[in-house]
Amino acid sequence: MNVLDIRGLTKKFGDFVAVDNISFKVGEGEIFGFLGANGAGKSTTINMICSLLQPSGGEIRILDRDIKTQSRFAKQSLGIVPQDLAIYEDMTAYENVSFFAGLYGLRGGQLKERTEEALAFVGLGDKAKSFPKTFSGGMKRRLNIACAIAHKPKLIIMDEPTVGIDPQSRNYILASVRKLNESGCTIIYTSHYMEEVEEICSRIAIVDHGKIIAEGTKEQLTATVTDVKDIVIELKTATGGEAERLTGLPGVRKASQEENVIRIHSDASVDNLNRILKRLMEGDSEIRAVEEREPNLEMVFLTLTGRNLRD
Amino acid sequence: MxxxxxxxxxxxxxxxxxxxxxxxxxxxxxxxLILGITLTNAFSSEMQLNDIKVLVRDSSSAGLSEAFKAFEKELGATGIAFEQLKPGEDGRKAIEDNRYTAYVEVSDAGMSQYGSSRSAIESNIVQGMLSTFADKYNAAAAVTRDGDPSKAELVFANAGSGDYVKELSIAADRSPGSMDYYAMAMTVMVGLWGAMSVGGLIRSEIVRGTGIRLLSAPIRRGEIYVGKVLGNVVANTLCILAIVFFSKWVFNAYWGAHLPVVFAVLVSEVIMATSFGIAANELVKGGGGRALVMLVVQLTSFIGGAYFPVDDSGVMGLVSWLSPIRWGNEALTNIVYGCNLAAAWPAIGLYLGAALLLLLATASMRRNKEGF
Structure with missing residues (x-):
């Protein structure tokens, strides 16, 4: 059964088409990666699924029911972990989870039990009486998740749940996502960290300029990019501007630089490694390591959109 | 639920x-506390009287003269000084020179009084006393003419000693002192502050990001609004209760014997203020709505008499009725000091009517809008 079924979904803001006639399905038990650069239409789509925005056209069905006509049922089946923290700093962790769970109709003993369960699930059981203002960024992110899961939704939308947190909390959250999935939750997951998506998502859709430009498993998507390769060069020291010197070389589609690491997106058919290294050494760059990478999601994204996910 | x-x-x-x-x-x-103490004198109902000195020229026959002397003696005990006109002295000139409050000429033909315009109140008091004395003397003379002198004594005896001035007032028995006034005015003003706190109700959810959770929960937008508005009304009402009881017990402010009716007026004011806050923030989005509310609250507080009592006369008197604070102040004054419970209805009606109009206007502005 499809937990989410989107058909011809469109959203216009005046003349601007933010989401352009997209269709996709998310099956029960999937972790569905929804990727797109800023402004691609990803958040607008999520907002429409959550009934925060009204579609200009198309249909959204959750558990086979149209959210327009059966909004209450759809909302009841949905849990949302927004990108920005959505918690009350002046209420304790327990009060936060309990309040939001209460909005879904939980009362009395059941509410107490589910609140405690959700807090324990994200590892905040011993912080129930603490105020979020005393929490670290990672703990707040975990509380953000607890507020979305206490009512046991069938479908959870996680919009960049690991943004801006330490690696330890990030690992904890990724493990929590897997556990939630194993317990029967279907998850829609968005992230700017491609490695996270590769690690946990069973199927992925890439959205660009309001349209879905690719959809499939990681293997299916990477198989589509046989004509490109990624070369990663690590320099001993970088003076800046090294990546710019590589543009224009035969086969080089894009070169970007983060400190002393240069990533080159290039045509697979062109044997240009020697030229690239020569150009760098002409500029007095000392090379520490060179790696030619297997096709991955980042490569797929760059090939299809011409942008990095974090652009 | x-x-x-x-x-x-x-x-x-x-x-x-x-x-x-x-x-x-x-x-x-x-x-x-500050206004109540510094403006105490502006609310004082006590009057300061100067010493009363009366110059007398008595040329009457024995009967009247004797009665007048008794009158002088009786009033002398209350602090009014009577002096006889010295030979060669001009009584009217003495009044013109402001050396006496009044000059009285007593003769068998009657009594004449010359008062000083510079001591008008004191002079009027003397006139009232002389008038009372003349009435009593005439009554006694009439009784004596019937042939029973003992009845004449009865006339003076029944009048009661010193009963020459009776204090009558068309004002209420009690009027607000400065602390009473400001306790009431400040409480009514705080009721209007409900408009300021409501501005943050929705904005805070947007800023905190929690608005997304609220709107994606299986509840109607109306339920969120009603819950928030009720919360604001209850919280502001509790603040008002605290201020009323604090002023009553700590500052001894007078709140009368009808506190439930007083609270009914104040709660209806908070409902109106909350509705105004919602409408203003709907009309002007962002920080502008808050600024608009602040401006209106301060302006209406000023013209409505929150900081200084409003004079009923003139243009300002009329303008003050545009302020919801004036509606509340007027109603509460009548309830607390006049025990006029019916005075609550116009204020409650105005407040709730305005609230209804503001909420309808907001609903109309919100129609077909997405999000908060």
């Missing part, structure tokens, strides 16, 4: 915001 959940959350957050709580309670109490 969900509405109540939101209401409880709002109340909890309202009182956990320590700075707002201090501002809501502390500011009016301090203002009440």
């Amino acid at each position: 969900i509405t109540w959940l939101i209401t409880v959350k709002e109340i909890k957050q309202h009182f956990r915001d320590f700075r707002t709580f201090i501002f809501l309670l502390g500011f009016p109490i301090v203002l009440m």
Whole structure:
């Protein structure tokens, strides 16, 4: 059964088409990666699924029911972990989870039990009486998740749940996502960290300029990019501007630089490694390591959109 | 039930915001204290009288002269000084020179009084006393003419000793002192502050990001609004209750014997203020709505008599009726000092009517809008 079924979904803001006639399905038990650069239409789509925005056209069905006509049922089946923290700093962790769970109709003993369960699930059981203002960024992110899961939704939308947190909390959250999935939750997951998506998502859709430009498993998507390769060069020291010197070389589609690491997106058919290294050494760059990478999601994204996910 | 959940959350957050709580309670109490003390004299109903000195020229026959001397003696005990006109002295000139309050000429033909315009009140008091004396003397003379002198004594005896001036007032028995006035005015003003706190109700959810959770929950937008508005009304009403009882017990402000009716007026004011806050923030989005509310609250507080009593006469008197604070002040004054409970109805009617109009206007502006 499809937990989410989107058909011809469109959203216009005046003349601007933010989401352009997209269709996709998310099956029960999937972790569905929804990727797109800023402004691609990803958040607008999520907002429409959550009934925060009204579609200009198309249909959204959750558990086979149209959210327009059966909004209450759809909302009841949905849990949302927004990108920005959505918690009350002046209420304790327990009060936060309990309040939001209460909005879904939980009362009395059941509410107490589910609140405690959700807090324990994200590892905040011993912080129930603490105020979020005393929490670290990672703990707040975990509380953000607890507020979305206490009512046991069938479908959870996680919009960049690991943004801006330490690696330890990030690992904890990724493990929590897997556990939630194993317990029967279907998850829609968005992230700017491609490695996270590769690690946990069973199927992925890439959205660009309001349209879905690719959809499939990681293997299916990477198989589509046989004509490109990624070369990663690590320099001993970088003076800046090294990546710019590589543009224009035969086969080089894009070169970007983060400190002393240069990533080159290039045509697979062109044997240009020697030229690239020569150009760098002409500029007095000392090379520490060179790696030619297997096709991955980042490569797929760059090939299809011409942008990095974090652009 | 969900509405109540939101209401409880709002109340909890309202009182956990320590700075707002201090501002809501502390500011009016301090203002009440400062204005109440510094403007005490402006509310004093006591009148200061100068010493009363009466110059007398008595050329009457024995009967009247004797009675007048008794009158002088009796009033002398109350502090009014009578002096006889010295030979060669001009009584009227003495009045013109402001050396005496009044000059009285007593003769068998009657009594004449010349009063000083510079001591008009004191002069009027003397006139009233002389008039009373003349009435009693004439009554006694009439009785004596019937042939029974003992009845004449009865006339003076029944009149009661010193009963020459009777204090009558068309004003209420009690009128507000400065602390009473400011306790009432500040409380009514705090009621209007409900408009300021409501501005943050929706904005805070957007800023905190929690608006997304609220709107994606299986509840209607209307339930969220009603819950929040109720929370604001209850929280502000609790603040008002605190201010009323604080002023009553600490500043001894008089709140009359009909507190439930007083609270009914104040609660209806808070409902109106909350509705105004919602409408203003709907009309002007962002910080502009808050600024508009602040401006209107301060302006209406000023013209409505929150800081200084409003004079009923003139243009300002008319303009003051545009302020909801004036509606509340007027109603509460009548309820507290005139025991006129019916005075609550116009104020409650105006407040709730305005609230209804503002909410309808907001609903109309919100129609077909997405999000908050």
